[in-house]
Amino acid sequence: MHITTVTSSPKRLPIYRQLYVQVLVAIVLGAIVGHFWPHTGEQLKPLGDAFIKLVKMIIAPVIFLTVVNGIAGMSNLRTVGRVMAKAMAYFLVMSTLALVVGLLVAHLMHPGSGLNIDPASLDAASVQGYASKAHSLTLTGFLMDIIPSTVIGAFASGNILQVLFFAVLFGISLAMVGEAAAPVTNSFAALAAPIFKLVHLLMKAAPIGAFGAIAFTIGKYGIGSLTNLAMLVFTFYLASALFVLVVLGAVARFNGFSVVKLIRYLKAELLLVLGTSSSEAALPSLMEKMELAGCRKSIVGLVVPAGYSFNLDGTNIYMTLAALFIAQATGIDLTLGQEIALLAVAMISSKGAAGVTGAGFITLAATLTVVPTVPVAGMALILGVDRFMSECRSLTNFIGNAVATVVVARWEGALDREALDEALHRPHLAAIVKPRRTMIQSGETR
Template sequence: MQITPSPAAPPVRVPWYRQLYAQVILAIVLGAVLGHFAPAFAESLKPLGDAFIKLVKMIIAPVIFLTIVTGIAGMTHLRTVGRVFAKAMAYFLFFSTLALVVGMIVAHVVQPGAGMNVDPAALDPGAVEDYVQRSHELSLTGFLLDVIPKTLVSPLVGDNILQVLFVAVLFGISLALTGERGRPVLVFLEALTAPVFRLVHILMRAAPIGALGAIAFTIGKYGLAVLVNLAWLVGSFYLTALLFVVVILGAVARACGFSVFKLMRYLRAELLLVLGTSSSESALPSLMDKMEKAGCAKPVVGLVVPTGYSFNLDGTNIYMTLAALFIAQATNTELSLGHQIALLLVAMLSSKGAAGVTGAGFVTLAATLAVVPEVPVAGMALILGVDRFMSECRSLTNFVGNAVATVVVSHWEGALDRTRLDAALNGAAREPALATAVEPR
């Protein structure tokens, strides 16, 4: 049985300063100003961003568990679970690979590292030693084994999204097969969903503070000047990610009957939060909530969004091939077609193994270059200074990619309420102010 939200009330006009996206914009601007003019003080604000991300991660496991379990247990046919998962994985595999190819093509066309003539022997490998060391922990076998938790409840007190997903799917199927005897458990979990999502909205009130702390630290520590030296690489990456979202994801969205621009407008508060914190996980609970309200079926949201956070990293994949070829060009390393194909295949695997790893983009790049020795790993030191600035773009692209995937898979599954989707994307659905209590679903 699926919980159907009550009909949306007419839009309520609220002062701009009480809206989440407006508050986050102001926080980002203030953080950038502090970072530029008072860098020492701005660096000290880092705990604000870290604390907010920890608050959000605290609630991610319960949100995923409750959404998936109640969604699956309410399905009339359990074969639907496998069908949704298969469609989602097919989508993720295709577009993740396409993102890698796009990054590689742009690197050849733009040539961001050409003419730098860097001697690999002159680079400091110690600067990236920590990332290389962590990359050695990534392997396909280790990744698959890590999906299985130590106990049934340990994922709920950890931070591994795939473990939560694994246990939630198994428990949801078990609860559905239990039949009427499991009905009280399902009713309890459905009732528990309301206060958990209310807690999500309460925590989101701290979003502007978290965004201010995170962006102030980034600008204060690294400064805007570091962007000038590698502006061609950073600009190429941002432009490529923008074209991927607008052209490729835009075409997919149009084929499924919705606009990617309207979807981004609907998720503008979450996008700004991701921009400010440089973490797509900071908006995961809110994304799941909003995608349900936009007409995507609850079981589809529960399966696609958490899985996509591990397997549908479009922004990270664009970054990996673009950065790898940038290092090769900067160090005058010649790569044959065979080397580049090997680089692509290794990146396809390593990008999946980095799920849940802190600094996944840089760690995955280290893992990829370690397997393709033609490109010097020490060359990563060239982009270490600007990686933080590219992290925001990676997170934004990953976030939009997962939002589009959720709507597309819902459309394929015939589990998309077009009326609610149109209402949400056209601004007809109510979007309460940040300080206003949100009605539980």
């Protein structure tokens, strides 16, 4: 049975107190400062960095408590394996589609054609640091890195997958112990409330972080740096928009909801991602909002953190599109076989990228290192505008993980339709109407 608790005469918050409005104003002000006073804008970088560090500080305990509480309450532990299998299958399909979209749009728009750049004239030294980091992104190294050296080390490093790995094992252990583990389970459940309250407190600083990050970006790189490579930036944003509205839109419609309404529901988080160029900045809020939208806690705890490493749709679009841009700009004609090889390598190398600034550029270097037909030095062509594409990568990754959470929850029979409809149709009541999802939280599935 679905029960809702509603406060008397719920009212919409004044517009100036709504987070998305505050972040939007901060982004505009930051852009103005960065454009007209670039030196001042560059000096504001610590504001954005400090906010991202604040959020990263809380990510590990949020993931740990969400996953442990969710799994410990499951009556059937086979559900954990089934959820992860379905999530990974979904991630694989959507990642492949994202890579294909990048290739198709590059062939359609030809953003690099006509530049006729001699590869020997490129400044390879400017991308040497990224290329060196790329060598560590091997599949074996990535899989080994999932296992933390110590439990404390997983939390200290803030590695999302390491925390998730330990949380899943610990949650399964609590579920297997049963009633004897009740004191521990109850303690974790009680601890979750102040942790999420802390998340709310930290989010109040989001406008300051967005202001500093945007002021730095515009101040350091300048809006004028977009003009030379405007076609590449436009093509990437177009490809990402097509993927979100067409591909993810079709997936959402097939599963009974609207991706546009989901975007509206998450507008505050999306503006935060836009301002900071990091989808990690909104990870705790995404987990809370997905649970509030009717997705079971355990589904949210498993799918969202895993998606931040395995479901990077924006990064995948970027890698194939950027690789073909470099090939077109340097006059290199790739055969169908070479493009398929590029797609296959990109599929593997993208799995090690987290949703943070610069990861897409590093994984692109890893991909080009393995597929030598396209010169790694060609990355120097896009280095100046990569920061402006980072925002779009993060936004697309974020939306893709939100859609994935709802879809996997529906597949598991762990989605409260009434709560989802309430969230998507009346998002301004999300913090006022608190659905009590008795069936969902019990852990029972069809």
